[in-house]
Amino acid sequence: MIDSFILMVMCLFALLAIQTRLLRNAIIHLAVVSLLAAFLYMRMAAPELAIAEAVIGSGLVTLLYLAALKRNRVYTIAIVGNGETSRLADRYMHHIERTNALHEIRQFFLVREYEVQVVFIPETLEQALRNEAYDLVIQEDDSGIVAYTDDESYVMMELEMLIQMRGAQSDLRFARYQQTGATLQLIDPSAG
Amino acid sequence: MIQDEQHPTESLILQLAIGLLFPFMLLFGFYIIANGHYTPGGGFQGGGILASLFIARYVIFPVEDIDSEKLHSLQRIFLAFILLVPLFFLFSGIITQFPLLRKPYLTIMDILIGIQVGFGLGVAVLRFAFFQGSGQTWHL
Numbered sequence: 001m002i003d004s005f006i007l008m009v010m011c012l013f014a015l016l017a018i019q020t021r022l023l024r025n026a027i028i029h030l031a032v033v034s035l036l037a038a039f040l041y042m043r044m045a046a047p048e049l050a051i052a053e054a055v056i057g058s059g060l061v062t063l064l065y066l067a068a069l070k071r072n073r074v075y076t077i078a079i080v081g082n083g084e085t086s087r088l089a090d091r092y093m094h095h096i097e098r099t100n101a102l103h104e105i106r107q108f109f110l111v112r113e114y115e116v117q118v119v120f121i122p123e124t125l126e127q128a129l130r131n132e133a134y135d136l137v138i139q140e141d142d143s144g145i146v147a148y149t150d151d152e153s154y155v156m157m158e159l160e161m162l163i164q165m166r167g168a169q170s171d172l173r174f175a176r177y178q179q180t181g182a183t184l185q186l187i188d189p190s191a192g
Numbered sequence: 193m194i195q196d197e198q199h200p201t202e203s204l205i206l207q208l209a210i211g212l213l214f215p216f217m218l219l220f221g222f223y224i225i226a227n228g229h230y231t232p233g234g235g236f237q238g239g240g241i242l243a244s245l246f247i248a249r250y251v252i253f254p255v256e257d258i259d260s261e262k263l264h265s266l267q268r269i270f271l272a273f274i275l276l277v278p279l280f281f282l283f284s285g286i287i288t289q290f291p292l293l294r295k296p297y298l299t300i301m302d303i304l305i306g307i308q309v310g311f312g313l314g315v316a317v318l319r320f321a322f323f324q325g326s327g328q329t330w331h332l
Contacts, residue, residue, distance in 0.1 A: 048237070
């Protein structure tokens with residue numbers, strides 16, 4: 001009874017691992033499959049195999065996949081609050097998350113199989129632009145959402161071109177900046 | 193928390209959690225190796241746990257300061273011992289003359305296999321992490 005239940009859950013997680021589009025989720029699902037297999041070996045009175053499965057399958061292989069995923073670059077999208085909304089961080093972030101623009105950006109990264117993470121940061125716009133950990137900085141102003149991209153990033157240029165080709169169905173505008181030494185310079189802020 | 197230009201920072205949660213678990217993983221690996229002859233486990237399983245220590249260290253601290261060539265040659269030395277110890281114990285007939293030596297023999301073999309597997313898998317993973325591609329270290 002318990003065995004067949006575990007087998008069904010294993011099948012479920014195996015299907016989830018191939019259905020998800022985020023590689024990190026797939027890795028964790030595979031680790032869960034491996035862990036359940038170890039438990040099943042335990043119930044079938046094969047503790048030696050269970051230990052090997054737990055160590056190799058859900059320990060070593062998971063860590064190896066995670067290390068491999070590290071080589072695949074993760075893009076960080078930073079959302080900067082504007083003045084008065086920074087206290088309502090959660091609600092503001094949900095508001096941004098629901099916008100069409102962010103959905104399109106996510107789709108852009110998903111289609112190319114890049115890992116992407118969205119963070120809400122309490123820093124000001126200039127601090128965020130100076131921080132090299134953020135690849136794309138998003139701020140909402142009165143006329144819509146502005147995405148600030150580094151002038152030297154080819155991926156972000158591709159994103160900009162793609163969204164501009166789609167036309168005006170999203171209220172997303174792009175602004176490029178260039179950082180030379182300590183000076184931060186916006187290039188053509190009304191682009192788009 | 194290490195934080196400067198050369199050492200890219202990982203998340204504090206990862207650093208703390210793995211740092212806390214690290215000695216217990218080490219202890220558990222050696223426990224499984226040392227008790228391999230009368231409880232489940234043994235050299236290979238314990239060695240796998242020891243190898244996961246290398247990767248755990250790489251996950252929280254992706255710096256290329258482990259000399260994998262040295263590890264590789266150490267692993268070869270242990271492999272030679274794995275071949276030599278049974279030759280000495282089994283073919284000379286010591287085991288049949290002194291049955292008390294059986295347990296020490298199994299423990300010695302488990303320890304040798306465990307360390308060899310640990311170094312071997314660790315070297316494989318570190319090579320994979322460091323030496324493929326441009327040799328640059330990536331961070332999350």
